[in-house]
Amino acid sequence: AQTVTQSQPEMSVQEAETVTLSCTYDTSESDYYLFWYKQPPSRQMILVIRQEAYKQQNATENRFSVNFQKAAKSFSLKISDSQLGDAAMYFCACGSEKLVFGKGTKLTVNP
Amino acid sequence: DVKVTQSSRYLVKRTGEKVFLECVQDMDHENMFWYRQDPGLGLRLIYFSYDVKMKEKGDIPEGYSVSREKKERFSLILESASTNQTSMYLCASSPDRVSTDTQYFGPGTRLTVL
Numbered sequence: 001a002q003t004v005t006q007s008q009p010e011m012s013v014q015e016a017e018t019v020t021l022s023c024t025y026d027t028s029e030s031d032y033y034l035f036w037y038k039q040p041p042s043r044q045m046i047l048v049i050r051q052e053a054y055k056q057q058n059a060t061e062n063r064f065s066v067n068f069q070k071a072a073k074s075f076s077l078k079i080s081d082s083q084l085g086d087a088a089m090y091f092c093a094c095g096s097e098k099l100v101f102g103k104g105t106k107l108t109v110n111p
Numbered sequence: 112d113v114k115v116t117q118s119s120r121y122l123v124k125r126t127g128e129k130v131f132l133e134c135v136q137d138m139d140h141e142n143m144f145w146y147r148q149d150p151g152l153g154l155r156l157i158y159f160s161y162d163v164k165m166k167e168k169g170d171i172p173e174g175y176s177v178s179r180e181k182k183e184r185f186s187l188i189l190e191s192a193s194t195n196q197t198s199m200y201l202c203a204s205s206p207d208r209v210s211t212d213t214q215y216f217g218p219g220t221r222l223t224v225l
Contacts, residue, residue: 009151035213045201045216091153098144098169099214103153 002027006102013082021077023092032096034075040088115217130189134202141207143185148199192224
C-alpha cells in the first residue's frame with residue numbers, strides 16, 4: 001500500500017520570503033508520479049507541480065520547485081518570493097494508476 | 112480549459128435518505144474519481160472509473176456506490192445516508208489510463224447528513 005506523509009500541519013511565511021513544505025512517501029511501485037496540489041480557501045484544487053519518478057531532474061514551475069530525493073522517498077515543495085495568493089492548503093500525492101494524498105499543510109502568508 | 116462541475120455546492124440530507132452527487136467533465140477524459148475530504152485526513156479515494164460502465168473500488172467504498180452511464184458523467188450514490196458521511200466530496204477527472212496524468216478537480220459538494 002502507498003502512504004504519503006506531510007509532517008507539517010501548518011506553516012507560515014512572510015510575504016516575499018521562501019518556504020519549504022515537506023512530504024515523504026512510501027510505495028512499492030517502480031513507476032509512479034508525484035504531485036503537489038493547492039486548495040485555496042473555498043476554491044477548487046489545482047495542480048502546482050508534477051514530477052515523474054524516473055526523472056532525476058527536479059521539476060520547476062515559476063516560483064515553485066521541488067527537491068525530489070528518490071532514495072529517501074522525499075518530495076518537498078519550495079515556494080520562492082511568497083505571495084498573499086499562495087495562502088492555501090497544499091497536498092502532496094503519489095501514485096501510478098490512482099493517487100494517494102497526504103493530510104495536507106495549511107500555509108499562511110503574512111503581509 | 113478543463114471544466115469539472117458538480118451538481119451542488121452545499122447539500123443537506125436526513126439520515127436514511129438516498130443521495131445522488133453528480134459530476135460532469137467537458138474534456139472527454141477517460142478517468143473519473145470520487146474523493147471525500149475531511150479535516151486532518153486529507154483526501155481519500157472512494158471509487159474511480161476508467162471507462163463507461165466500469166468502476167473500481169478505492170480505499171473507502173463502504174456505504175457508497177457509483178454509476179457511469181456516459182463518459183462525461185460520474186455519479187456517487189449514498190444508498191442510505193448516515194451522519195458519518197457528512198463531508199466534503201470532490202470529483203476529479205484525468206485524460207487517460209496510460210499514465211498517471213494530472214487530475215482536474217471540481218469545486219466540491221459539502222454534504223451534511225442530519
